[in-house]
Amino acid sequence: MDFHHDDDRRMLADTLGRYLADRYAFDVRTRIATSEAGWSAEQWRAMAELGIVGALFGEAAGGFGGGGFDIAIVFEQLGAALVVEPFLGTLMAGRVLAGAGETDLVEQAIGGGAVFAFAHGEPQGRYELADIRTAATPTAAGWTLSGAKSVVPQLEAASHILVSARTSGEPGEEAGISLFVVEKGAPGLDVRGYPMIDGGRGGELSLDDTPARIVGAEGTAYAVIEAAVAAGIVALAWEAVAIMDVLKAQTIDYLRTRQQFGIPIGKFQALQHRMATVALEIEQARSSAINAAAALDGDRLARERAVSAAKYTIGRIGTLAAEEAIQLHGGIGMTWELPLSHYAKRLTLIGHQLGDEDHHLERFIELGRELGRTG
Amino acid sequence: MDLAYGPDEIAFRDEVRAFLKERLPQRLADKVRLNHRLDKADLEEWHAILNARGWLGNHWPVEWGGPGWTPVQHNIFDTETGLAYAPRIIPFGLSMLAPVLIKFGSDEQKRHFLPRILDGTDWWCQGYSEPGAGSDLASLRTSAVRDGDHYVVNGQKTWTTLGQYADWIFCLVRTDPTVKKQEGISFLLIDMTTPGVEVRPIILLDGEHEVNEVFFTDVRVPVGNLVGEENKGWTYAKYLLSYERTGIAGVGASLAAFAWLQHIAATEQKRGRPLAEDPYFAARLAKIEIELENMRTTNARVLMASGGGAAPLAESAMLKIRGTEIRQEITNLARRAIGPFAQPFVSEALDEGFNGEPIGPDYAAGIASDYFNNRKLSIFGGSNEVQREIITKATLGL
Ligand SMILES: Cc1cc2nc3c(=O)[nH]c(=O)nc-3n(C[C@H](O)[C@H](O)[C@H](O)COP(=O)(O)OP(=O)(O)OC[C@H]3O[C@@H](n4cnc5c(N)ncnc54)[C@H](O)[C@@H]3O)c2cc1C
Numbered sequence: 001m002d003f004h005h006d007d008d009r010r011m012l013a014d015t016l017g018r019y020l021a022d023r024y025a026f027d028v029r030t031r032i033a034t035s036e037a038g039w040s041a042e043q044w045r046a047m048a049e050l051g052i053v054g055a056l057f058g059e060a061a062g063g064f065g066g067g068g069f070d071i072a073i074v075f076e077q078l079g080a081a082l083v084v085e086p087f088l089g090t091l092m093a094g095r096v097l098a099g100a101g102e103t104d105l106v107e108q109a110i111g112g113g114a115v116f117a118f119a120h121g122e123p124q125g126r127y128e129l130a131d132i133r134t135a136a137t138p139t140a141a142g143w144t145l146s147g148a149k150s151v152v153p154q155l156e157a158a159s160h161i162l163v164s165a166r167t168s169g170e171p172g173e174e175a176g177i178s179l180f181v182v183e184k185g186a187p188g189l190d191v192r193g194y195p196m197i198d199g200g201r202g203g204e205l206s207l208d209d210t211p212a213r214i215v216g217a218e219g220t221a222y223a224v225i226e227a228a229v230a231a232g233i234v235a236l237a238w239e240a241v242a243i244m245d246v247l248k249a250q251t252i253d254y255l256r257t258r259q260q261f262g263i264p265i266g267k268f269q270a271l272q273h274r275m276a277t278v279a280l281e282i283e284q285a286r287s288s289a290i291n292a293a294a295a296l297d298g299d300r301l302a303r304e305r306a307v308s309a310a311k312y313t314i315g316r317i318g319t320l321a322a323e324e325a326i327q328l329h330g331g332i333g334m335t336w337e338l339p340l341s342h343y344a345k346r347l348t349l350i351g352h353q354l355g356d357e358d359h360h361l362e363r364f365i366e367l368g369r370e371l372g373r374t375g
Numbered sequence: 376m377d378l379a380y381g382p383d384e385i386a387f388r389d390e391v392r393a394f395l396k397e398r399l400p401q402r403l404a405d406k407v408r409l410n411h412r413l414d415k416a417d418l419e420e421w422h423a424i425l426n427a428r429g430w431l432g433n434h435w436p437v438e439w440g441g442p443g444w445t446p447v448q449h450n451i452f453d454t455e456t457g458l459a460y461a462p463r464i465i466p467f468g469l470s471m472l473a474p475v476l477i478k479f480g481s482d483e484q485k486r487h488f489l490p491r492i493l494d495g496t497d498w499w500c501q502g503y504s505e506p507g508a509g510s511d512l513a514s515l516r517t518s519a520v521r522d523g524d525h526y527v528v529n530g531q532k533t534w535t536t537l538g539q540y541a542d543w544i545f546c547l548v549r550t551d552p553t554v555k556k557q558e559g560i561s562f563l564l565i566d567m568t569t570p571g572v573e574v575r576p577i578i579l580l581d582g583e584h585e586v587n588e589v590f591f592t593d594v595r596v597p598v599g600n601l602v603g604e605e606n607k608g609w610t611y612a613k614y615l616l617s618y619e620r621t622g623i624a625g626v627g628a629s630l631a632a633f634a635w636l637q638h639i640a641a642t643e644q645k646r647g648r649p650l651a652e653d654p655y656f657a658a659r660l661a662k663i664e665i666e667l668e669n670m671r672t673t674n675a676r677v678l679m680a681s682g683g684g685a686a687p688l689a690e691s692a693m694l695k696i697r698g699t700e701i702r703q704e705i706t707n708l709a710r711r712a713i714g715p716f717a718q719p720f721v722s723e724a725l726d727e728g729f730n731g732e733p734i735g736p737d738y739a740a741g742i743a744s745d746y747f748n749n750r751k752l753s754i755f756g757g758s759n760e761v762q763r764e765i766i767t768k769a770t771l772g773l
Contacts, residue, residue, distance in 0.1 A: 121715060123735065124644060126643070126644065126645050126646075126650075126714045126715075127714065127715075128645075128646060131646075150715060150716075150735070151715040151716065151718050151719060151734075151735075172646070172647070192734075194719045194720070194721050194734055195719070195720055195721070195722075196718045196719060196720060197581075197717070197718060197719070197720035197743050197744060197747075198718070202718055202719055204734060259507075260509060260510045260511040260514075261510070261511045261514075262511075262514075265510075268760075270760055270763065270764075271760070319707070323750065326580075326750045326754075327750070327753055327754065327758075327759075330509050330510070330754055330758060331504070331509060331533070331534050331586075331751075331754055331755070333750075333754075334579050334580055334750060334751055334754065335577055335578065335579060335580060336578040336579060336580055336582060337577075337578070341580035341747075342580070344580070345580060345747060348710075348746075348747075349717065349718055349743070351711075352710075352714060352715055352717045352718055353715070353718070356711060356714070357711075358653070358655035358656060358659075358711070361655065362655060
């Protein structure tokens with residue numbers, strides 16, 4: 001066993017870490033996160049040039065990574081700097097496109113030219129991957145889509161939107177779902193953007209006979225979506241772990257320096273034990289993220305159980321770490337001015353992406369039953 | 376034991392209900408329920424409605440305009456106003472300063488200030504905390520130095536809730552730096568329009584302006600604004616903190632927030648069924664419902680035992696800790712209940728008159744920010760850790 005990253009990955013992490021320290025300092029991040037656009041095309045291009053997007057994809061698609069730990073190392077750095085750029089959507093949509101042989105498009109993304117959004121969740125969907133009602137209709141020229149997608153991160157930033165839709169079957173069924181690419185500005189496409197509470201922007205997508213190009217085989221996209229979401233969960237898990245590390249470091253620092261009753265508050269045993277609990281829980285979260293990254297490229301059931309376990313774990317521990325960080329800071333932890341509060345918000349809201357704690361606990365149990373049947 | 380209300384109590388409850396039905400503006404109740412912004416005018420409107428009925432200073436002695444309620448009546452009033460989504464009564468003048476003035480203030484102070492608190496002429500804020508003095512409040516440093524018939528005040532207060540609206544601030548100031556820290560503190564009333572007072576906003580993590588920093592530079596305060604005796608301020612401050620704890624558990628407001636949470640859980644769908652029926656979420660709801668029901672009884676027990684007056688510190692501490700934890704858990708569940716719709720945040724949607732289309736269900740707009748904002752409950756008014764210290768010292772003999 002070896003829990004170290006290899007040299008290439010370490011170099012990549014260093015490069016990205018240095019870039020973010022120099023160019024994505026917290027005040028820069030805040031300006032981008034709260035701006036009208038909610039992202040920075042310039043930062044995106046610069047990071048793409050560093051190879052950050054390329055690290056998310058395998059060689060067949062023109063990248064030089066694409067494994068679970070490549071995703072881990074990138075998103076860990078992004079999390080530590082609270083980056084709001086459209087990496088998550090590009091990761092998930094890009095993996096689908098790469099899998100379907102759309103390497104041209106993926107190469108454009110790797111170069112920083114194309115930006116993807118992964119528009120899968122629907123207003124009624126509540127994390128259920130098969131609850132898809134958006135309808136695809138064949139036409140002479142290809143397909144048109146009608147329906148709605150909800151809370152898509154950085155939807156407005158995307159040049160290409162990957163949309164799931166039903167070519168057959170009923171909402172809730174795994175069969176009958178297909179994937180399509182829709183281009184920005186396509187007829188019948190409406191994007192309603194808004195700020196997210198943890199920074200950056202999201203959007204509601206509505207499609208009304210919008211022309212679209214099918215990606216991959218018709219009706220069998222469920223498995224592809226599940227795999228893309230698994231990659232997304234690995235990304236979120238590592239983003240979350242990095243945020244927890246930041247919260248922990250800042251809180252320990254505060255406990256050491258803040259004086260009340262003539263001593264640093266870190267001398268109060270009541271707070272020491274709380275901090276110790278947070279610290280040990282974060283290590284559990286990190287292990288869950290390692291397990292998920294390690295399982296990403298393997299067998300489906302093992303992979304899905306590991307990502308659900310990780311999403312459950314970071315959901316539970318993320319809430320704990322965020323709430324404790326605020327609490328142990330007292331009033332100052334409640335302020336906009338302190339970066340910590342924004343880390344806490346992001347960490348909490350990660351719990352609302354790609355399935356929350358309860359959703360993944362339930363799913364883990366179901367997958368266990370499935371394993372019992374097949375194993 | 377008999378947990379049921381007697382006939383008089385039922386009659387009183389019905390009276391409160393009828394009053395709320397008739398007088399609580401639907402507009403205000405909707406805002407409270409949906410976590411929309413309440414501005415100064417909204418809060419003043421509700422204060423004035425209560426005052427017209429003689430229920431605003433409901434903890435005040437009858438001679439100063441209080442209604443003379445029993446502890447059970449207070450409890451009923453808090454529960455019913457909470458359940459009806461009435462705005463909270465802003466406590467600074469009414470239930471913090473007023474009891475101190477009534478017990479320790481001069482006749483002149485009482486005659487001047489108390490009616491103005493009731494009729495809304497003066498909006499008060501609380502100047503206790505300082506950057507270096509939070510949990511360790513007695514280490515405060517803002518100084519007041521006697522100069523003829525004035526005190527000259529210098530220093531800084533912080534976390535002053537709604538200080539941006541305030542006409543007056545009641546402050547703890549240091550009048551004797553040479554003695555034990557609790558013994559050199561005085562309780563001073565300061566007109567916010569006095570030269571040298573400056574208020575600066577602090578923005579909280581939800582983006583809202585609710586607290587402030589208040590700076591004092593050579594602020595001249597007439598000695599007539601000293602409450603009680605010089606250097607006895609700590610006694611008054613402690614009295615203020617332990618006075619009348621009926622509202623501290625927030626049972627009424629939590630019952631209402633829980634009822635609204637149940638509505639959300641019944642409306643949100645998971646796999647085509649109401650979220651409330653999902654066993655995982657149902658378990659979360661059930662636990663909080665049990666806690667809340669227990670709290671309701673604990674609260675009533677403490678109130679009855681304290682005879683409506685000052686509750687003992689340890690009991691107040693228990694109410695504060697558990698009451699705020701329950702409220703925070705309710706906001707936590709509401710956040711979870713709306714799933715991905717917790718992420719969007721359209722600030723304008725919290726303003727009156729917003730008629731844009733909601734993102735997701737119409738109740739979603741203020742839920743995540745309310746969750747974050749309510750992290751304050753376990754921090755302010757003596758943090759929950761400090762409350763635990765109080766319990767440990769006062770009742771456990773440890
Ligand atoms: C939204 C908001 C509104 C407020 N409104 C007002 C107001 O209107 N007027 C006013 O005067 N003040 C107000 N406060 C201030 C509030 O009372 C203080 O924030 C509170 O007393 C905590 O002090 P602190 O922030 O300095 O934290 P600190 O005292 O520095 O505490 C930091 C952490 O250490 C813990 N801690 C401290 N001492 C101990 C101990 N002995 N044992 C164990 N743990 C300990 C605390 O619990 C906390 O977790 C408000 C605060 C907030 C956040």
